[in-house]
Amino acid sequence: MNDHGDNETGGEIILRAEGIGKRFPGVRALDAVDFELRTGEIHGVCGENGAGKSTLMKILAGIYRPDQGEIRIRGEEVSLESPLAAKKQGILLVHQELSVVPELTVAENLYLGELPLRSFSRIDWPALYGNTRRVLALLGCEFAPEAVVGTLSIAQQQQIEIARAVAFDSAIVIFDEPTASLTQREADTLFATIRRLQGQGVTTVYISHKMREIFAITERITVLRDGIVTGVLVTAKTDEHEVTRLMIGRHLDSYFQRALSQHGQEVLRVEDLSVPGRCHNVGFSIRGGEVVGLYGLVGSGRSEIAESIFGMLPASSGRIYWYGQMRKIRHSLDAIRLGMALVPEDRKRQGIIPGLGARDNIALARLDTLSRCGLISRAKETALFAFYQKALRISAAGPRQETSTLSGGNQQKVVIARWLALSPKLLILDEPTRGVDVGAKAEIHGLIATLAEKGLAVLVISSEMPEIMGISHRILTVAEGRITDDVGYQDFSEERIIAGAMARAPA
Numbered sequence: 001m002n003d004h005g006d007n008e009t010g011g012e013i014i015l016r017a018e019g020i021g022k023r024f025p026g027v028r029a030l031d032a033v034d035f036e037l038r039t040g041e042i043h044g045v046c047g048e049n050g051a052g053k054s055t056l057m058k059i060l061a062g063i064y065r066p067d068q069g070e071i072r073i074r075g076e077e078v079s080l081e082s083p084l085a086a087k088k089q090g091i092l093l094v095h096q097e098l099s100v101v102p103e104l105t106v107a108e109n110l111y112l113g114e115l116p117l118r119s120f121s122r123i124d125w126p127a128l129y130g131n132t133r134r135v136l137a138l139l140g141c142e143f144a145p146e147a148v149v150g151t152l153s154i155a156q157q158q159q160i161e162i163a164r165a166v167a168f169d170s171a172i173v174i175f176d177e178p179t180a181s182l183t184q185r186e187a188d189t190l191f192a193t194i195r196r197l198q199g200q201g202v203t204t205v206y207i208s209h210k211m212r213e214i215f216a217i218t219e220r221i222t223v224l225r226d227g228i229v230t231g232v233l234v235t236a237k238t239d240e241h242e243v244t245r246l247m248i249g250r251h252l253d254s255y256f257q258r259a260l261s262q263h264g265q266e267v268l269r270v271e272d273l274s275v276p277g278r279c280h281n282v283g284f285s286i287r288g289g290e291v292v293g294l295y296g297l298v299g300s301g302r303s304e305i306a307e308s309i310f311g312m313l314p315a316s317s318g319r320i321y322w323y324g325q326m327r328k329i330r331h332s333l334d335a336i337r338l339g340m341a342l343v344p345e346d347r348k349r350q351g352i353i354p355g356l357g358a359r360d361n362i363a364l365a366r367l368d369t370l371s372r373c374g375l376i377s378r379a380k381e382t383a384l385f386a387f388y389q390k391a392l393r394i395s396a397a398g399p400r401q402e403t404s405t406l407s408g409g410n411q412q413k414v415v416i417a418r419w420l421a422l423s424p425k426l427l428i429l430d431e432p433t434r435g436v437d438v439g440a441k442a443e444i445h446g447l448i449a450t451l452a453e454k455g456l457a458v459l460v461i462s463s464e465m466p467e468i469m470g471i472s473h474r475i476l477t478v479a480e481g482r483i484t485d486d487v488g489y490q491d492f493s494e495e496r497i498i499a500g501a502m503a504r505a506p507a
Contacts, residue, residue, distance in 0.1 A: 062086030090171030102150030155186030273318030296478030359399030409440025
């Protein structure tokens, strides 16, 4: 193993995987990977999309069978031929997409498949609820065993997944991008839960693109690139630059890029815009060549402001000026015709059609110019794809590769390409780098800077403080559906931006 770390983190080795290899048709996912875990440690796993992180974890969880290599638990070789076999060895994988059953209670979900029974196969309800209550108390959960799971928050549903680890005495719990759908407060609750598990001797594997989380909670970090382990680091003895270098094979000289552009004519001005229950008396403007960040906590109304401007949410009052002229935007088609484009927060549900190829997804917004007499020109579609594949560095095997099989960063580039094909004057990006690896993030940041330098007005909504501060010329903070501050980049500070996002809106 290429080990940049040492043994200072202590603990006996509970799991050792040696020489793990795995191939899929046309793809080498893992190549002779060595990986080890120590009892009670919190171990981070980093790598770009496609680096092999999830493949390795699915092998440890019994979902995939390795083509080569061996796995030892507490020194004994084991065969993890199924998730049940892995579970019997004490390994539990908490998926990014939750596997709870919303219609059942917490207790039923927790012990699904292994409900305590009385005579004649009757469920022992007192035992079920009693066992569940004890497990929830150990994790500090604040909901009842009888609660229907569908009524709980995403963070609470995730706690149920974790509670299974305690209920069945799991020794190793694997988290795959666990905070993707969580607020910061919910993420803090998750971290507290992981530390409780650590206090009980449970080993945790933590996969995340968010470096801040990796450095906040882990003790060691394994880095993968192209199916190979490039380093094993002691978290306290390394930094983000070293992890990034091992992930992408180079240093990021400028992780964030602020456009060096001259701000031109006012493109958009919003005055007193209100959507009942969503946003109130919103006012701001944005000029050509300017990148304006919109920052607020989840539920602050930041996305709703963008959606109202774009005609997705009907406004009850307010005025929208486009190049100085007041315009009525009744629906999204009005916004598109003016020259607006919106890349939505949830690209999988709102941005792409997963079963279509990358070429077809990009062409969707230009079908009128790519067809004649109702027949689409495949040659024109392919030429459009080729142009944006080169311009945005979209990594795809070909124009017909299903978009669902692309990495998160490449899916995002496909959505952006579709809108750029319309030559917009204003581009709205809602969480443009969510679920995207560090290399693709840097490319998207660079793209935003390039577009602004070419005169495009860009409105960026982001939950990541370093990102919003690193790429914006101005930041508008949002709280309770209102703009609470307008900060120029010379005055950026985390304290001021957080204060704006936490400000209580006037009654």
